Amino acid sequence: MAHSPAASLLSLGLKRSVGIPIAAVFLFLCAAAPTVSSPEEATSGEPGLAAIRSYIAAAWDGLTRSMSDCKSIVDPKVPTPSVLYLPADSEIPLTLQLLEKRCKVQAQRLPMVIHHLGEADPRNISPPGLLYLPNKYVVPGGRFNEMYGWDSYFIIRGLLGDNRSDLAQGMVENFFFEIEHYGAVLNANRTYYLTRSQPPFLSSMILAVYQARKAPGPEERAWLAKAYDYVRKDYALWTQAPHLAGDTGLSRYFDFGSGPAPESLQDETGHYRQVAAFFVSQPDGGRNEVVGKSSAPGSPARSEPLFTLEVCDRATTQKAAACDSAGTIALNADYYRGDRSMRESGFDVSFRFGPHGARTHRFAPVCLNSLLYKSEKDLEQISHLLAKESDAEDWRKRAEERKERVQKYLWDSARGLYFDYDLDKQERSSYEYLTAFYPLWVGMATPEQARAVIEHLSTFERPGGLVTSPYNTGGQWDYPYAWAPTQLLAIEGIRRYGFQEQADRISYEFLSTVAENFRRDGTIREKYNAVTRSSETQVTAGYQANVVGFGWTNGVFLELLRQLPPDLVERLAREQGPPARGTF
Numbered sequence: 001m002a003h004s005p006a007a008s009l010l011s012l013g014l015k016r017s018v019g020i021p022i023a024a025v026f027l028f029l030c031a032a033a034p035t036v037s038s039p040e041e042a043t044s045g046e047p048g049l050a051a052i053r054s055y056i057a058a059a060w061d062g063l064t065r066s067m068s069d070c071k072s073i074v075d076p077k078v079p080t081p082s083v084l085y086l087p088a089d090s091e092i093p094l095t096l097q098l099l100e101k102r103c104k105v106q107a108q109r110l111p112m113v114i115h116h117l118g119e120a121d122p123r124n125i126s127p128p129g130l131l132y133l134p135n136k137y138v139v140p141g142g143r144f145n146e147m148y149g150w151d152s153y154f155i156i157r158g159l160l161g162d163n164r165s166d167l168a169q170g171m172v173e174n175f176f177f178e179i180e181h182y183g184a185v186l187n188a189n190r191t192y193y194l195t196r197s198q199p200p201f202l203s204s205m206i207l208a209v210y211q212a213r214k215a216p217g218p219e220e221r222a223w224l225a226k227a228y229d230y231v232r233k234d235y236a237l238w239t240q241a242p243h244l245a246g247d248t249g250l251s252r253y254f255d256f257g258s259g260p261a262p263e264s265l266q267d268e269t270g271h272y273r274q275v276a277a278f279f280v281s282q283p284d285g286g287r288n289e290v291v292g293k294s295s296a297p298g299s300p301a302r303s304e305p306l307f308t309l310e311v312c313d314r315a316t317t318q319k320a321a322a323c324d325s326a327g328t329i330a331l332n333a334d335y336y337r338g339d340r341s342m343r344e345s346g347f348d349v350s351f352r353f354g355p356h357g358a359r360t361h362r363f364a365p366v367c368l369n370s371l372l373y374k375s376e377k378d379l380e381q382i383s384h385l386l387a388k389e390s391d392a393e394d395w396r397k398r399a400e401e402r403k404e405r406v407q408k409y410l411w412d413s414a415r416g417l418y419f420d421y422d423l424d425k426q427e428r429s430s431y432e433y434l435t436a437f438y439p440l441w442v443g444m445a446t447p448e449q450a451r452a453v454i455e456h457l458s459t460f461e462r463p464g465g466l467v468t469s470p471y472n473t474g475g476q477w478d479y480p481y482a483w484a485p486t487q488l489l490a491i492e493g494i495r496r497y498g499f500q501e502q503a504d505r506i507s508y509e510f511l512s513t514v515a516e517n518f519r520r521d522g523t524i525r526e527k528y529n530a531v532t533r534s535s536e537t538q539v540t541a542g543y544q545a546n547v548v549g550f551g552w553t554n555g556v557f558l559e560l561l562r563q564l565p566p567d568l569v570e571r572l573a574r575e576q577g578p579p580a581r582g583t584f
Contacts, residue, residue, distance in 0.1 A: 048573035049561070052518050056554045059524070060164055063551055065145070066136040068095055070103035073130055075190065076143040077263040082106065083129030085191060087181040088113045096132075114194070117184035117237060118256025122192045128262065131189040134177055135170030140526070141549015146188040147174060149198025150346050151552050153205050154485050158555025160212045161562060169209050169223075175202055176230045184237050187344065195257030196344040200371050202234045203378035221386070228382050235375050238368070245364035246423045249405045251372055254361050255340030258333060268543045275339075275356045275541075276331050289335040289358055337361055349542035350477035352420065352431050352469065356541060363429070364421040366410050370438035373402045377442070403444050416452030432459055434468045434486045440493030450497035457502060464530035465510035466490055474540035481537070482510060482530035484556035491560065507560045508568055514557055515572060523548045524557070 065072035073082045082105040086092060089109075096107040108129075114120050122128065130146065137147040138155045152171055159168040175185050185202055187193040206227045213220050237243060238251045245252040264271055279286025335358050342348050342357030345365065353360040376399035383392035409421040412428055418436040419428040436453055439445040445453065460466045465482035472479040487510045494503040513533045518524060525535040526547040537546045561569065 049515070049569075052515060052524075052557070055518065055522070055524065056158070056558060057162065059141075059549065059551075059554050060138060060159065060162065060167070063138045063141055063549060064136050064167070065139055065147075067132060067134075068099060070099075070105075072145070073103060073105050074145055075128075075130070076145060078128055078190075078192065078265070080127040080129070083108060083127055084132060085110050085125070085129050086132045090132075090181075110191075114181065114183045117197060118195055119183060120194045122194050122257065122262070125191045125194075128191045131178075131182060131186070131191060131194075133174040133189055135174050136167060137171045137174055138167065138551055139549075140547065140551040142526075142547035143543070143545065144188070144547065144549075144551075146190055147171065148188045149175075149185050150201050150485070153201035153208075154488065154552035154555045154559075156205050156208055156555070157488075158551075158558045160208060161555075161558045165209065165212050168205075168212070172202075172205050172209055172227070175205070175234075176227070179230050179233050185234055190263070192262040196255040196340060197234075197237060198344060199346050199367060200234060200238060200375055203231045203375045203382075206231060207378055207381070224382060225386055228379070228386060228388075231375065231379060231382070235372070235379065238372055245421070248364050248409050248421065248423070249401065250364040250369050250409060250421070252361060252364055252423070253341040253344045253368060255337065255344050257340055259336050261336075261340055261343055264543075271542055272331060275335075275358075276329060278355060279331075279335075279358075280329060286329075289331060290329045291332045347468075347477040349475040350433075350469065351471060351473040351475055352429075352433050352477070355473075356475075359422075359424075362423050364409060364423060365435070366406075366418045366420055366433070367435040367438050369402060369406055369410065370435075370442045370444060373399055373406070373439075373444050374442040376402060406439065406444060411449065416449075417456055418453070432456070432470055434460055434466055434490055437486075437490035437493045440497055441489045442493075443496060445497070447497060450493075450499075454494060454497070454499055454502060457506075460490075461506060461509075462530040463509060464513035464528055464533040466506060467530045476527060476537065476539045476542060480529050480531040481527045482513070483527050484510075484550075484553040488556045488559060491563075495563070503563075504565060504568060507564050508572065511557065511560055511564065511572055512575065514553065515575065524550050524553050526550045526553065 067084070073084060082103065084096065084099070084105055084107045086096070086107065086109050088111065092107050092109070099105055100107050110120070111124065112120055133147060137152070138159065139145050140148060140151050140155075144151070152175075156168045156171060159165070159171075174189075178184065178186050178189065182189075182194060184197045185200070187196050187198050206224070210216060210220060210224055210227075216224075242254045242256075243251050260272055276286070276290055279289040338353070338358040338360045339356070341360040342350070342353060345353075345357075345360060345367070347357070347367075349357055351357070353363050353365075376395050380392045380395035380399065383389070383395060406418075410418050410428065412419050417432065418439055419430065420433070420435075421427075422429055436456070440450050440453060457466075459470050460468075462480065462482070465487050467479050467482055468486060469478045477483070487506070491503045491507050494506070509530075510528075513528050513530070514524060516533060517528065517535045521535075523535075526545075526549070527537065528535055529537060535546055537544070561572075564572070
């Protein structure tokens with residue numbers, strides 16, 4: 001297909017992972033608009049919201065993967081020979097035999113039957129590869145070319161809003177397959193993710209799909225009964241060791257693996273060296289995160305050589321071509337445990353659980369325990385629908401117990417906000433974070449608590465929506481970035497407690513930011529700068545790209561647009577071109 005000059009300029013910008021200069025914005029607006037052919041291209045300049053709606057509709061197909069699609073095997077994070085792994089006790093179907101020939105991919109069985117998360121060590125599965133799933137699924141886009149745990153909830157919300165319920169239900173059933181054959185809802189369906197899950201949204205996905213059926217009958221009821229058993233298994237993962245948060249009765253994030261996260265090695269180049277350098281520069285010399293002087297007798301064993309950081313003073317370095325230091329240092333095992341657990345939380349990278357998320361596994365987090373409360377309430381609701389009244393009462397009690405513990409450990413009445421609980425210090429964190437709105441989304445907060453939390457909106461609200469935190473750490477899950485999933489949960493939580501004006505205002509701020517950037521470059525991104533209302537990012541901790549696609553932003557855009565009052569939708573549709581200079 002023919003590309004406009006704007007499309008060519010955009011393509012160049014994406015390859016270099018840099019923002020588009022302001023001068024180029026006007027080139028985009030003047031150039032002929034390209035025809036939609038993939039999630040990376042869209043029409044622009046059409047009146048109203050038609051162009052962005054067309055982009056999202058095309059994206060569902062462009063981002064859909066299946067086990068008969070060669071695109072599904074590709075892994076931008078870990079370039080290796082193409083291998084598709086099936087459960088150890090399954091046969092290789094004819095469709096995969098055909099895939100092997102057509103896509104030059106190997107289809108193999110896993111070396112062992114997996115019953116629970118952490119049972120399989122990904123280091124024993126070489127080379128790493130894609131894990132088989134029976135149904136089609138939507139990926140986020142870019143480097144994220146697999147089905148993700150929590151991304152999928154927001155994607156499913158969008159699919160249901162776009163009348164793609166069969167695709168949405170197939171994705172939920174893929175999670176059933178993961179639980180049955182890979183031990184849990186996985187971070188994503190790659191072998192190196194067999195050590196961790198992601199925030200538990202499974203019950204929310206199930207009810208969203210079930211409630212989208214206009215007149216659920218016996219077939220839907222049977223599906224719900226099957227789903228109920230899988231949710232219980234998913235819930236059990238989070239409510240037993242090692243996912244228990246000390247003696248609080250709450251839960252924590254915990255990755256069963258050890259050492260560096262494999263997916264970080266290619267497109268987060270230098271990340272672990274940067275982290276080690278940060279900790280060494282601290283007043284305590286990073287004694288809690290690094291091991292040192294690998295050459296010294298009796299020193300702790302360091303990690304693999306790839307992850308050592310040579311430490312030299314400046315004078316020595318200038319005198320010799322090679323750095324002749326007294327030894328090397330490396331990040332220790334507990335740091336990697338925290339880093340991996342931070343990735344299970346989905347908030348990678350943030351300094352919320354200590355610098356670079358190093359102590360994630362040492363906190364009882366607001367987000368996780370709010371979602372588990374919702375799982376308990378959802379299981380209560382499903383039990384009623386299935387006439388399991390005894391089960392319903394048990395889930396009700398569990399939800400009430402969790403609510404009491406959240407009140408005790410996570411609610412700060414003096415500050416009027418929810419905070420994560422530091423298990424080592426046995427005190428609440430002081431790190432203000434947007435997940436403080438999760439208890440509103442799940443309905444756990446009292447009306448008085450909800451009002452107090454909403455009074456903190458000024459801490460998070462910026463021209464382009466809600467920043468994840470007020471702290472500029474260089475991490476993408478901190479200031480100044482606004483992310484679609486946390487926008488939706490916070491806004492729906494605010495609506496739930498009757499604060500419609502605030503919810504409408506914030507929705508419009510975020511929707512208009514996405515729309516303005518779409519008009520500039522014809523894309524929807526993973527995240528946005530809420531201060532500049534742009535897609536330009538300057539992330540310095542972790543991977544630095546702002547991926548195009550993008551599954552959960554597409555879904556959230558549709559949902560927030562659906563909830564917006566008609567007069568604001570009309571206003572959004574009337575907006576044309578970028579805002580005037582000086583209004584960023």
